[in-house]
Amino acid sequence: MSGKTKLPVGQEAIEKFGWLRAHRFLLLRRASQLLFLGLFLMGPWFGIWWVKGNLSGSLTFDILPLTDPFITIQSMVAGHWPELTALIGAIIVGVAYALIGGRVYCSWVCPINPVTDGAHWLHEKLGMPKGWQPKRGTRYWVLAMVLAVSALTGTIAWEFVNPISMLHRGLIFGMGFAWAFVLSVFVFDLFISRRGWCGHLCPVGAFYGLLGSKSVLRVSAPKRSECDDCMDCFAVCPEMHVIAPALRGQDGDTPLILSPDCTNCGRCIDVCAMDVFRFTHRFDDTPAPGRETRTRTQPASGASRAA
Template sequence: MKVELKKIQVLRRTVQVSVIVLLLFIPSVSRYTNYVAAREIDDLLEKWDGTLQGESLALIDGIFRGLPGGEKERVGQIVRDREGVLSQTQQFRGGSWSAQLGPISLSDPLGALESILARQKVVRVVVVSLIVPVIATLLFGRIFCSWICPVGFMLEMSDKLRGALRYLEIRPHDMHFSRGTKYVLLVVGAAIAFISAAPVLGYIYPPAIFNREAHDLVFGIFDRAEEGKFGFWAGGLTWMSLVLLGILLFEVFVSRRWWCRYVCPGGALYSLIGAARPVRVSLIAKKCTHCADCIVACPIGLNPMLNKMGVECDNCGECISSCHDDALKYALRLRGGEENVPVFDKSKAA
């Protein structure tokens, strides 16, 4: 049992890394599509051979030619089926803010909510793009934050940096703020969208910034290659990346997991949608030894020992993996369970 639940963390990290790879892959596929459509791809593969851009195009070319319908036979030779490849590549669009993956259209509920409020009209495509995210959140809670969000992953990694700071004999602060901040931000943002018809939260919502920055980065690299300059180049990034960097530094030096715990309006919306989720972290009180390792492990700063995982929990399972006594597990139930009474408090235990 223990081993299997440890594997959940491995799976979660794999999903998070794949999302980041996907965010770089989709804009590259877009550029590959342009080159295939313009019948330039074979020339470019030859001309850019050995460079970062050339190698990534070759990789993408390999993937799409390998798919069914990607190749055809012409005059005894196996060549790329241009139409087949194009029909496949055009299935991938967007990123962590809103994406098209094959037949599935996905949108962040925050973006959809703002767009609907600002336009004051509900259109079908928005609702269709919400089906998968909302159903997943209704069942599993804030899993976007713990499994998909690229910024969540980035900040989880920076959280590990706080431990490393100890070797430099720096003790980072851990300032606490109100968890209500994110709900206030959500309501204020929604109000601005409704009153002044401007979807403002999309500008400061980190997964949306990350989405646009990844797009700009990849497009910048390919634009540069078209001018004959190769290799990695971060010049496509805009200063919105500094917002992400600022959040990261603030979390490392001032407040642990500040953005996700206290400020993120998207996290607030996911929390509200997933408030009645059936899949919850649950405690087996008999096994719990009150070692408090789960409290240290929880990225959101909750206390799983109380057995009352409310709206904030993002079901990441860090507490389950950190528990040495197999006292925590995922369980199917609608509310927080019975309160786990600390053993040292004999008056209540009786």
């Protein structure tokens, strides 16, 4: 590690590029989340019905159907074949996320993401231990359990406890008991398990991760030889295990982050003062210089500072 790890996360990027540049993808994500939520709320709040429905299923301009494919699959295993419009909507959404990146939903659309990000921010500010960390495969077991319960009960099981739907309905009809579900996610991430909900338990994230496992949009580390070990990218990444294979790879290894767990949030790009990361596509896999090359040819700037 370099001496720069003592600096606040992202501080050098702020000093080098400015605050806006060092938060550009975070700000774009918040704008995107507000946009999607606002489109659904314009109807019930202001009578502007450009979009009717919610994230589970909607109709845009009375023409374009969009359906959550996870909801559709639950309906099918429960024995309820969806109407043609809903099926078409599920195919449209499924193909879009399969191409763009499944867990883009988690970081750019899901309204629970600001809740869990807020819990993580407060967790770090309070200096709390990371707490209980379920295995990352737990969310896939939860996903399988949801589908099994749907099949056994003949219901769309996850919708009874889905905090995303609870938050949406609460904003329209009044939060009421829905606050308990949203607050429980916040409390879980704050006190029990750091980044536990999205990173370990949420079956929606698990589903979209599988859906986008071969997606085109990727984050890459083409300048990894310039990495100075500040560790800021690991600090801000909600799925930090996805970074190491691309960043720590040897000569000839792909610089692409290929793990389906990556949410394409772009925070690693924001906070990197060395401009190591960027968005690209999965076919841009030209091997990048590895860390061994950097070690042989030049010292890490962070190491020189520490000295």
